[in-house]
Amino acid sequence: MGEAESKQAHMNLAVFLTADGNYHHLGWRHPDAWVDGGSNFQRWIEFAKIAEAGKLDMLFIADQIAIVGGDDLDAITNSSKVNRLEPMTLLSALAGLTKNIGLAATAATSYSEPYTVARMFASLDHISGGRAGWNCVTGGQKEEAQNFSLERHQAHADRYERANEFADVVMGLWDSFDADALLYDKASGQFFDPSKIHTLNHKGKYFSVKGPLNASRSPQGRPVVIQAGGSDATVSMGSRIADVVFTAQADLQAAQTFYRQVKEAAVGHGRAPGDVKVMPGLSVFVGQTREEAQAKFDALHSMVDVADAIRGLSLLLGGVDLSGYDPDGPMPALEGNDLRMSGPGTFVRIGREKNYTLGQVAVQSKAARNHCLIVGDAKDVADHMEHWFREGGADGFNLLPPIMPGSLQDFCDLVVPELQQRGLFRTEYEGPTLREIMGLKAP
Numbered sequence: 001m002g003e004a005e006s007k008q009a010h011m012n013l014a015v016f017l018t019a020d021g022n023y024h025h026l027g028w029r030h031p032d033a034w035v036d037g038g039s040n041f042q043r044w045i046e047f048a049k050i051a052e053a054g055k056l057d058m059l060f061i062a063d064q065i066a067i068v069g070g071d072d073l074d075a076i077t078n079s080s081k082v083n084r085l086e087p088m089t090l091l092s093a094l095a096g097l098t099k100n101i102g103l104a105a106t107a108a109t110s111y112s113e114p115y116t117v118a119r120m121f122a123s124l125d126h127i128s129g130g131r132a133g134w135n136c137v138t139g140g141q142k143e144e145a146q147n148f149s150l151e152r153h154q155a156h157a158d159r160y161e162r163a164n165e166f167a168d169v170v171m172g173l174w175d176s177f178d179a180d181a182l183l184y185d186k187a188s189g190q191f192f193d194p195s196k197i198h199t200l201n202h203k204g205k206y207f208s209v210k211g212p213l214n215a216s217r218s219p220q221g222r223p224v225v226i227q228a229g230g231s232d233a234t235v236s237m238g239s240r241i242a243d244v245v246f247t248a249q250a251d252l253q254a255a256q257t258f259y260r261q262v263k264e265a266a267v268g269h270g271r272a273p274g275d276v277k278v279m280p281g282l283s284v285f286v287g288q289t290r291e292e293a294q295a296k297f298d299a300l301h302s303m304v305d306v307a308d309a310i311r312g313l314s315l316l317l318g319g320v321d322l323s324g325y326d327p328d329g330p331m332p333a334l335e336g337n338d339l340r341m342s343g344p345g346t347f348v349r350i351g352r353e354k355n356y357t358l359g360q361v362a363v364q365s366k367a368a369r370n371h372c373l374i375v376g377d378a379k380d381v382a383d384h385m386e387h388w389f390r391e392g393g394a395d396g397f398n399l400l401p402p403i404m405p406g407s408l409q410d411f412c413d414l415v416v417p418e419l420q421q422r423g424l425f426r427t428e429y430e431g432p433t434l435r436e437i438m439g440l441k442a443p
């Protein structure tokens with residue numbers, strides 16, 4: 001499949017931020033953590049500045065349109081994820097205060113209309129000068145369904161079928177205007193050339209969208225499309241429609257399998273392997289020394305209560321009942337379910353690989369969910385990243401900073417220079433658009 005030739009020289013790096021920014025469930029309780037990012041825009045300006053100074057590809061805002069676990073607020077009083085800024089509003093404001101970094105956010109297909117999403121991201125692409133990215137996920141929680149006039153979530157297969165059609169409509173709408181459709185001809189009075197604006201006339205199983213979009217072709221033509229997940233549905237949809245696939249992979253072997261699946265499926269869709277970047281998540285605790293990094297990790301983990309962590313894991317897996325299992329016993333062999341198809345399997349794998357009990361898997365999930373977690377000095381972290389990058393597990397990483405802003409600052413101060421020294425990461429941004437930065441083809 002020409003993997004060696006298509007492999008890029010630099011890795012891609014995104015920073016995953018959500019709600020208050022702290023990825024670790026109890027990150028907000030760390031003495032140095034900022035606690036009010038859920039409503040304080042000034043914090044986000046700082047987050048973006050740090051990431052941009054570190055030359056990261058993009059700042060990505062994950063989102064849920066509900067308080068997950070909100071049925072029992074008493075049980076989640078330690079969660080900072082109850083308060084968050086609406087991502088498109090936030091990114092639009094950040095666009096004016098940043099220059100180079102990509103600005104990406106989730107808009108779930110189950111609770112929106114393709115016209116709305118196409119329009120929002122085309123606008124963000126214009127406002128940011130070509131730095132917009134859309135994370136096209138289906139949404140995964142019953143609390144979200146209940147905020148959008150639904151009893152429960154749609155079945156997994158239906159959600160993905162709808163999402164595939166949704167994405168096709170969005171991309172079709174983004175192609176409404178040719179780049180030279182607007183004439184602005186004051187003399188003739190012709191504002192646009194009608195032959196250069198195209199009506200979509202989409203009629204499908206889920207959507208009927210006439211078009212055209214009432215927005216001109218944006219700087220990237222099409223904003224960067226991300227798809228996040230790990231199941232077969234993600235492999236088939238991500239490889240077809242996405243420029244970037246975000247995923248949670250706990251170890252290199254699983255990451256390699258997933259990476260290969262996505263690339264092969266992309267080739268099956270007539271694309272080149274390099275047309276879709278695979279970026280697993282990575283939770284990094286880094287210090288000047290290993291001891292310092294370990295102390296940072298221990299300080300957070302000592303706060304985690306095992307019973308609370310198991311309750312959280314249950315929520316994370318879409319409500320799987322874990323109450324009957326011994327916290328000190330082995331991780332039970334959970335199957336995927338309608339809300340989370342791939343997640344349970346990854347947690348089972350973490351238990352097996354690390355010989356962790358259910359309690360230990362749950363505690364680790366507070367820091368990294370089902371993503372890979374690394375504790376060490378800059379060299380350890382860079383070694384790990386280089387290994388995954390060179391061994392066909394990743395084109396780059398989606399960083400999950402446990403404590404904000406400290407963890408992101410640590411990464412940019414300590415790990416970025418180490419990666420740059422190894423020729424694995426840029427020292428200057430490659431271009432004004434996110435596609436250019438990421439080494440993605442123009443559509």
Ligand SMILES: Cc1cc2nc3c(=O)[nH]c(=O)nc-3n(C[C@H](O)[C@H](O)[C@H](O)COP(=O)(O)O)c2cc1C
Binds near residue numbers: 106138141230247281
């Ligand atoms: C890095 C990453 C980011 C994600 N971001 C979101 C998000 O912002 N909102 C959301 O509802 N789901 C998000 N998801 C969840 C996925 O869309 C998906 O529901 C989950 O990975 C389970 O997928 P599966 O059922 O196909 O295995 C994210 C997943 C990953 C790996």
